[in-house]
Amino acid sequence: MTKKIIEIMEGMPDYRKGNAIRHKLCDILMIGLMTFICNGNDFAAMHLFGTMHEEFLMEFLELPNGIPSQDTFERVFAKLNPKALSLQFREWTSELREAIGDNATVAIDGKTIRRSKGAEKKATHVVTAFASDLQLVLGQLATDEKSNEITAIPKLLDMFCGKGMVITIDAMGTQTEIAEKIIEKGGDYVLALKANQETLHEDASLYLDSDVVTRDPEKLKALEEIGHYGKTIEKGHGRIETRKCFICPGIDWLEGADRWPGLNGIGVILSKREELGKEPTMSRNYFIYSIEDAKASDLLRINREHWAIENNLHWMLDVAFREDDSRARLENAAENLNILRKQALQLMKQETSFKGSMRGKRLRCSWDISYAIKVIGVK
DSSP states (O other), X not given: OOSOHHHHHHTSXXXXXXXXXXXXXXXXXXXXXXHHHTTOOSHHHHHHHHHHXXXXXXXXXXXXXXXXXXXXXXXXXXXXXXXXXHHHHHHHXXXXXXXXXXXXXXXXXXXXXXXXXXXXXXXXXXXXXXXXXXXXXXXXXXXXXXXXXXXXXXXXXXXXXXXXXXXXXXXXXXXXXXXXXXXXXXXXXXXXXXXXXXXXXXXXXXXXXXXXXXXOHHHHHHHHHTTSEEEEEEEETTEEEEEEEEEEEXXXXXXXXXXXXXXXXXXEEEEEEEETTSOOEEEEEEEEEOOTTOOHHHHHHHHHXXXXXXXXXXXXXXXXXXXXXXXXXXXXXXXXXHHXXXXXXXXXXXXXXXXXXXXHHHHHHHHOHHHHHHHHTOO
16 A cells, blocks of 8 residues: 555544644554554553553654553544544545456445443444455444444445445345445445235245255256256365255246345355264255345355355454454443454555464564564554
């Protein structure tokens, strides 16, 4: 990227006013970001990291009054506008965003920051758009609770959705208004189908299960030849996962199909997971899609890419960055730290000279400040 992260931080609008400001906002943000990269997880760690590395940090930060206190970090992140912070980081990733081309899969999903709940405050729930190919966060919005994802998703789509993108959402986002927004933006959708769309779910599942899904080898071969059937088998870590996809384009017969803009078909993925010493687990996941002339193999790939937001983003935030242990609760603190963690994760994924795990990278950064500087790219 041609624009350094520190230049983006310097452009962040400061909500603070007057002569009482003792610390530059850019310095606070940079120390916070570097703390996450260097295996720290909270405001106390930010102060400690800054104190331990003050002389080194002064090579590229101003620090006019030394290192901010733990309370200062907490107050600033509580009051900071998360929309403005998210916008600054979206500017930083603009070059990567331009690389997203036709048929890019973008998953939308929500995550609750468990311990952000206070006595008079609900836990912060963040809805994120994640481009699986580039492992890139395209936008995010916080809501009061999971049910509000329905109103947040259209606003999120306005931030990034464009021609050629394939948007995948779980059943909460399977709403006609959301489908319409995606089509208006020039994208396509693959939306999970569950009981929240009761009639559509019942009609689609009944037809697929009775008239489309089959074990007959001859029928499977015929369906595969026309692209209406696909299968994948993955082996590793002591388990075997088999996925079979059946699709049915041409759904004029489906009651209520005309309510869904751009609807081109329905489908189901049958999953079987086998692990040593355990009973096999089976599941059926139904969906609707707008992609014209889609093949079952395409839908299998898209389904796989959708889960990247869980495996490569949410899981990483919880396991590698211990987000669910964070007790930041004051005002906007939980959302702003969520944004900062995602940017730390993005920076660390871009640095590929060290082949260890994300935990290993954070640990190395904490032991080797020169490697942390390489990751953050300020020199």
